[in-house]
Amino acid sequence: MKKIDAYEANQQQGLLLNANENPKNIDADILESIIEDIKNIDFNRYPDNDVTMIREAYASYIGVDADQIMVGNGSDEVLGLLIHLRLGSNKTLYTLEYDFSMYDYYATLQDANIVRFPLKVEDTFDVDSFIQLGKKANPDLICFSNPNNPTGRCIEKEDLIKIVEAFANTYVIIDEAYAEFSDSSMIDQVDVYKNLLVTRTLSKAFGLAAIRCGMMIAHKETMETLQTYKVPYNVNTLTQVVATRVLQQKERVQENIEQIKQARDVMYEDYGRDKPKNVTLYPSCANYFYGTSTNKEKLLQLMDDAQIIIRNFKDEYFRITVGSNEDNKKVMDILRKV
Ligand SMILES: Cc1ncc(COP(=O)(O)O)c(C=O)c1O
Structure with a gap:
């Protein structure tokens, strides 16, 4: 049998910002x-x-x-x-x-x-x-x-x-x-x-x-x-x-896409206004941010305490899905505490 790294399936509890899903359910x-x-x-x-x-x-x-x-x-x-x-x-x-x-x-x-x-x-x-x-x-x-x-x-x-x-x-x-x-x-x-x-x-x-x-x-x-x-x-x-x-219902889908793009841009502006000391986020043209942290252990612990699920990668890297404006604000507050 070939050795394959198992796909890390998404967790289903907490604030789910780990799988680049849409924060909104269908109307x-x-x-x-x-x-x-x-x-x-x-x-x-x-x-x-x-x-x-x-x-x-x-x-x-x-x-x-x-x-x-x-x-x-x-x-x-x-x-x-x-x-x-x-x-x-x-x-x-x-x-x-x-x-x-x-x-x-x-x-x-x-x-x-x-x-x-x-x-x-x-x-x-x-x-x-x-x-x-x-x-x-x-x-x-x-x-x-x-x-x-x-x-x-x-x-x-x-x-x-x-x-x-x-x-x-x-x-x-x-x-x-x-x-x-x-x-x-x-x-x-x-x-x-x-x-x-x-x-x-x-x-x-x-x-x-x-x-x-x-x-x-x-x-x-x-x-x-x-x-x-x-x-x-x-x-x-x-x-x-x-x-x-x-x-x-293309128009509704389009409206939702625009909201997510806007939430992403607001989140990145917020990040730029007051950059966290130990975290870097990179600009994104998708619905998630890739980041690095000089203290990722603390970052993961703080996210865990707040029941926010993000995607952890090896070394200093991680990825966070763009959520609602309210969710993104919570995330930024945590990133500033790392
Ligand atoms: C780049 C990329 N391609 C494909 C997929 C798979 O999408 P689907 O849900 O359609 O299988 C994903 C899912 O995360 C993805 O990130």
Whole structure:
């Protein structure tokens, strides 16, 4: 059996600022319409294998055709599918140091090599060095998140395009799990580049982590090939019903996204006005902050005492999800006591 670092699943009690979830649950009236939809489900039947309702609703949300979208049981599933397809022993994944842990999880399951481009949170991204190291690694798949999890940094779109062009014969996955909180996306490039795959999720900006729904978006021809590998009936009917109802309320989702972006900016301004002595937070284009502390033990203890759950990483690093303004204020007060 291969040795894999177990995924650190999120804790479910306290003020949950550890998994970059949306602080807001769905509105009561949307919930009511979902309950009505659920009454009409034929529970004895398998779900729609083509996931038509979600694909059509999401296609109109992002401005592509429905046949350019594959829906998965979370974006984890579509990421896993691609990694499974492209990697095996003697194959190489090229990603960033640091990035989302599930790439490692799936690549390790496939016995693949992983080459990581070192990128510290303070460094500026040098696309030419990225391409140079990548060419040496000769990868079978390139995959990284943008905005980056955990750092909250964004790579410029022109650099991303340079990467997709430089590795024209390799699938390049840009994982846009947090794109709604940033000002940029590569989705408008999928018609141009057949090797570009963009993944998205409803777990973050849409506040639907509970239902596990994510997408892959690609050029029509690329999707035609990939679609044949989708696991049959992978998206259950309950998920299809809930996601479709929420996707029909785009304006509300957008309003909530704006609130989170605003709360993030207010929190960072607050941080800048009176910087904690022993804590540094880095600017973020996502819904979380990456930070370091010279006294992380104390920071973790104070958070624990206040029942605030944050994500702890090795060495001096940690990550905190942006919550409501009130939650963020509590967090800042604690950071100043470290
Ligand atoms: C960068 C990134 N990609 C993908 C995912 C997985 O999202 P999903 O809930 O759609 O599986 C996450 C979840 O934390 C993430 O941070």
